Every structure is written in structure tokens, then in C-alpha cells.
Amino acid sequence: MKETAVLERFIEGKGLRHSKPREQILSVFLSIEQHITIDELWAAVRKKHPGIGYATVYRTLKLFAECGLCSEINFEDGTTRYEHSYGHSHHDHLICTSCxxxxxxxxxxxxxxxxxxxxxxGFQLQYHRMNLYGTCRNCRVGIDRRAARTGVPVHSGKGRAAS
Amino acid sequence: MKETAVLERFIEGKGLRHSKPREQILSVFLSIEQHITIDELWAAVRKKHPGIGYATVYRTLKLFAECGLCSEINFEDGTTRYEHSYGHSHHDHLICTSCxxxxxxxxxxxxxxxxxxxxxxGFQLQYHRMNLYGTCRNCRVGIDRRAARTGVPVHSGKGRAAS
DNA sequence: TTGATAATGAAAGTCATTTTCATTAATTGG
DNA sequence: CCAATTAATGAAAATGACTTTCATTATCAA
Known part of the structure; x- marks a missing residue:
């Protein structure tokens, strides 16, 4: 099932209504393969659809999270990020504290x-968060010390990896 | 080395000054073996030392974190907690999402x-955060559903455990 | 088409920090 | 011990990231 269909189905199931802003926000969100903050997404959305407000992006992201299209992640830096979760298997994060x-x-x-x-x-596990912080090879050799988290982060692809 | 000595040494090393509030806050902090929020510590401190302000507790906790006496933890519930870290080995957290x-x-x-x-x-690990969320035995059998995180949490002791 | 009501945008409100600033209090050289 | 220097503190204001409110707009079923 496509992401748009997931949203549609969820909306119908809850007796909510379709709306253009939600479609537009979903489209832009899906086009950005990255952990994104509300502000970043809002900025991206406004480029194509100037009228959309912050609150709508905020509420829509919550909605996406509810229907499994995205999930919140927290890198302990004060702002919540959102990542695609539909069709993406569980994964943890390895974060370079330098770049x-x-x-x-x-x-x-x-x-x-x-x-x-x-x-x-005696617990029954529901979910977990595992973030591994360290320095990447580049940062250790002194290269690339300037890139900031706000730059374009490199990521492995999609939770395929190790073992 | 005692915790107070750790603080003293750190203060001297940085050319800072000794102060009563810091001693008092440290003493109260050490007396509470628990993950505590700034507000909770502030409340506890004020019982013994009414004059101390929130900002001082806040700044002092940051100072403690800097000299390794405490560390911040984040259970994704909106407020940062602080736990003793001096003489406490690394550990992760298992949190019941119900109680x-x-x-x-x-x-x-x-x-x-x-x-x-x-x-x-190619990373060099500095530290990690692993929080496992689930339901504890009691909550699953329907008992204890009322206790809130704000109540007195039970904890295992001190990072001894599993293998 | 239309009434009921969900969705939206702008603005106001929250809440946990952070920072500012006038004072107070350690330190230290004299 | 004393005064000048400046770190530390408390109260209050400022931040910043959400959250919620409210007057309007847009959906959708009848």
C-alpha cells in the first residue's frame, strides 16, 4: 500500500476529512529522505505551498506518526526530528558528535x-531507543570538522546493516 | 575520592569559587538516590535551605554534570532528569510505559x-543511550495501574544486573 | 445546495529551560 | 584584617519548541 493510501485509510477510519494541506505536506515529507525537524519541514512545504502554517505542519506530523507514516526521534539536542517509518524497518542511530x-x-x-x-x-518490550554517539572516521582525522548537523547528513540507506 | 572532593578539585581547577549553595545542593542531591528533575531537586533543597533559587540549582546541576558527578537522562517525557554518575557504572534503562x-x-x-x-x-564510540520501554509484570496483570512516573519509582539498585 | 463540523492559520499560551542583571559574597593582594 | 575584583546568586525576563485557542474556511453527507 502506498503512503498516501495509508493516510487516506487512516483518515476514513477515524471519520476525519481529506484536505489539501495534508496531501501537500505528506508529499513534501516523503520527498525528503532525512530526519527532519518541524521547522525544516515547514520551510520546505512553504516553498511549494506558501499558505500553509506551522501549526498545520505540526498537527499533520502528529497525524502521520499516529498512522505509522513517521516516527519521532530525539538526539538529545533539544528538538524532535521526524523520520519516515512506513516501509522502513526498525533501526537505531549512530551519531557523530562532531559533524x-x-x-x-x-x-x-x-x-x-x-x-x-x-x-x-518480567517486562514485555514495546519498543526501544538506542543511540550510539561517537566520532566518525573523517572527524577523527581532522577532515570535515565544519559540517554541522544542519548540513546534509549522510546516512546508511535504510536500516540494513550489521549482522 | 569523595564527591565533595571531586567538586572542590573541579572548582579549583577552573578558577571558580567555593560557595555554600553548591555544597548544600550537592549534599541534598547525593542524599536522593533517584533520577530527579530540576524542580524536584529544587523542592528538596529548599526544605533545608529556603533561600536557594531555581537558577542556582539549574546551574549547579550543569556544573555537576561537567565534573562527572551527575549525568542527564531523557525518558522522552519532556523533562530532563539527573542521576548520580560518580562511582556509578554505566547502565541503561528499562522503563514501564504504564506506571x-x-x-x-x-x-x-x-x-x-x-x-x-x-x-x-569507522566510528569511535563515546557513549550511548539505550532505553527499553515496555510494561512491567504488575501492570500487565492490571495491578498498579495508577502509580505515576511522579510517584516513587522502583529501581534495581545500581546498574548491576544482567549478565 | 446546505447544515454540521473537521481543518486551518495566526496568534496566544505552555513549560522547561536559559540568560540577564542588580546584589551578594568569595578571594586575594596589600 | 581590609578593600578591590569578580564569581555566584536570586528574581525576573527571555528563549524556544512545542500546544492550544479561536475565528474562518473547507469538507462532506444528506
Whole structure:
């Protein structure tokens, strides 16, 4: 099922209404393969659709999160970011504390051990957040020290990786 | 070395000054073995030392973090918490999304795999955050559904645990 | 087409920090 | 010990990232 269909179905299921702003925001959101903040998305949306307000982007992103089109991530830097989640499998993040580049990673062995760990405490795991902070090779050799998180981050592709 | 000594040494090293509020805040902070918010610590501090302001607690906690006496943790609920870090080994958190109880946990195998994972990307790991969210046994059987995170959380002791 | 009401944009409100600024209090050279 | 220097503090104002309100606009079912 396409993302637009996911949204449609969700909207219908809840007795909500279709709207242009939501379509437009979804389209722009999908076109940006990146962890994005509300402000960044708002800026991108306004380029194509000047009339759309911040609150609408905010509310729409919440809506997307509700229907599984995006999920919130927190890199402990004060602002929440949103990433595509529909059709994207679970992954964790590897973040360079120097230049802000990040990778989406998954290690199935770690995932298994997390389940085991949690069971020991009688918990039933719902989800987890694992962020690994460190310095990337480039930053360690002194290159690329200027790129900021606000620049264009490099990412691994799509949660394929490790193990 | 005692915590107070750590603070003293740090202050001297930076050419800062000793102060009563800082001593008092440290003393109260150390007396509370829990993940605490600024407001909670401020409230506790004021009981013994009414004159101390919020900003001082805020700044002092930042100072503690700088000298390794505490570290910030984020349970994605909007407020930062602070936990003792001096003499406390690294640990991750297992949080019940229903009642807010949490456990401090460590799994050395996971730690090893994290190192391995990061190396694959040419990163040098500095630190990580791993929070596992789920439901505890009590909440699953319907007991204890009322306790809030603001209540007294149960915790495992001190990062001893799992393998 | 139209009434009911969801969606939107602009603006105001929240809330957890952060920072400012006038004072107070450590330090230190004398 | 004393005064000058300046870090530390408390109260209040400022930030910044959301959240919510409210008057309008836009949907949609009848």
C-alpha cells in the first residue's frame, strides 16, 4: 500500500476529512529522505505551498506518526526530528558528535539480547531507543570538522546493516 | 575520592569559587538516590535551605554534570532528569510505559556488540543511550495501574544486573 | 445546495529551560 | 584584617519548541 493510501485509510477510519494541506505536506515529507525537524519541514512545504502554517505542519506530523507514516526521534539536542517509518524497518542511530552525520543501523543480535534482558525483569518490550554517539572516521582525522548537523547528513540507506 | 572532593578539585581547577549553595545542593542531591528533575531537586533543597533559587540549582546541576558527578537522562517525557554518575557504572534503562517504574540495567554482551557495530562504520564510540520501554509484570496483570512516573519509582539498585 | 463540523492559520499560551542583571559574597593582594 | 575584583546568586525576563485557542474556511453527507 502506498503512503498516501495509508493516510487516506487512516483518515476514513477515524471519520476525519481529506484536505489539501495534508496531501501537500505528506508529499513534501516523503520527498525528503532525512530526519527532519518541524521547522525544516515547514520551510520546505512553504516553498511549494506558501499558505500553509506551522501549526498545520505540526498537527499533520502528529497525524502521520499516529498512522505509522513517521516516527519521532530525539538526539538529545533539544528538538524532535521526524523520520519516515512506513516501509522502513526498525533501526537505531549512530551519531557523530562532531559533524552530526548519522547512520541508521541494526544489529539483530543486539535486538535479541534486548529481549532477553527485558524478560529477566518480567517486562514485555514495546519498543526501544538506542543511540550510539561517537566520532566518525573523517572527524577523527581532522577532515570535515565544519559540517554541522544542519548540513546534509549522510546516512546508511535504510536500516540494513550489521549482522 | 569523595564527591565533595571531586567538586572542590573541579572548582579549583577552573578558577571558580567555593560557595555554600553548591555544597548544600550537592549534599541534598547525593542524599536522593533517584533520577530527579530540576524542580524536584529544587523542592528538596529548599526544605533545608529556603533561600536557594531555581537558577542556582539549574546551574549547579550543569556544573555537576561537567565534573562527572551527575549525568542527564531523557525518558522522552519532556523533562530532563539527573542521576548520580560518580562511582556509578554505566547502565541503561528499562522503563514501564504504564506506571513509570524503571530499572537500571546492564548487559555486557550488548555493550560488546555495540562496540562491534560501531566499528563497522569507522566510528569511535563515546557513549550511548539505550532505553527499553515496555510494561512491567504488575501492570500487565492490571495491578498498579495508577502509580505515576511522579510517584516513587522502583529501581534495581545500581546498574548491576544482567549478565 | 446546505447544515454540521473537521481543518486551518495566526496568534496566544505552555513549560522547561536559559540568560540577564542588580546584589551578594568569595578571594586575594596589600 | 581590609578593600578591590569578580564569581555566584536570586528574581525576573527571555528563549524556544512545542500546544492550544479561536475565528474562518473547507469538507462532506444528506
Amino acid at each position: 552530526g552525520k548519522f547512520f541508521e543501523v541494526v544489529d539483530s543480535e543486539i535486538e535479541k539480547l534486548q529481549e532477553r534482558l527485558v524478560k529477566r525483569y | 513509570g517504574k524503571f530499572f537500571e540495567v546492564v548487559d555486557s554482551e550488548i555493550e560488546k556488540l555495540q562496540e562491534r557495530l560501531v566499528k563497522r562504520y
